Amino acid sequence: MHYSDRGGEVEISAIADFNLEKTFECGQCFRWDADENGVYTGIALGRVARLRGEGSSIFISGTIEDFETVWRSYFDLDKDYLKIRQQLSIDPFMKEATQFGAGIRILRQDKWEALCSFIISQCNNIPRIKKIISILSMEFGDKINFDGLVFYSFPSAQRIAALCEADLAPLRCGYRAQYILSAARAVANKEIDLDSLAQATSEHARKKLKALHGVGDKVADCVLLFGLNKLDAFPIDVWMKRAMSEHYGKRFDPSIFSPYAGIAQQYIFHYTRNIQN
């Protein structure tokens, strides 16, 4: 990878496996949107950014310092996904899936935002998840001006913890409201420490996450993978279950993809959801 200041933007060049649409639309995040030209604007880690692809480069708004301190890590740009794809190509199916998904990167998202977002995601479709998160941020996040537009940061756990169910009524997120509140309170009063869980083993972190009301296997694994950067976590939703039992049998073992089962999951998920058959 190479990057250089382009006056208000940073140009990222000589990088393999970085496709904006695949990365943003593969279901791992909910706060990035494309305009009609495929230019993505979104908010993460309390900052707004705009990204566009041009030729083989990606341009991202901001300074070199923004890039080095925030976005380089957020987009996981120091990981060699090309090499990982090769490692994951253990059979014809995976070869196909990883090739189809070339360009996906697992974002290193804010831990609390990931927890809260995937609690909301249960039994919901992406448009509604996005809508709920958008309202949540607009109601309780901080206002951020960017390029003449107004964005709202994802509200902290402390902020949410101070609310009651009635406060969350505008979200219209139904039974998930109490899950959000109890998770926020657990984080706020340090009953659970997401930062230290990121340093713990996946098994331990998973157990702690599942102790939260409203967090089961699927949500816990999504938080591990997208929030705590545990690349061995393997979220299984209905699509994954179908795809895996079709290709590897009813009782499959994700460790065949070790140590990148989580990345494998993302390729398989993206592939089975986007190919027509």
Added chain:
DNA sequence: AAACAGGCCTAAA
């Protein structure tokens, strides 16, 4: 109109 959606919880085999 009734079923279903990128789960989870609880109760009951």
Added chain:
DNA sequence: TTTAGGCCTGTT
């Protein structure tokens, strides 16, 4: 350890 039903809400 596995299975069934209910749950908020919005969409089809």
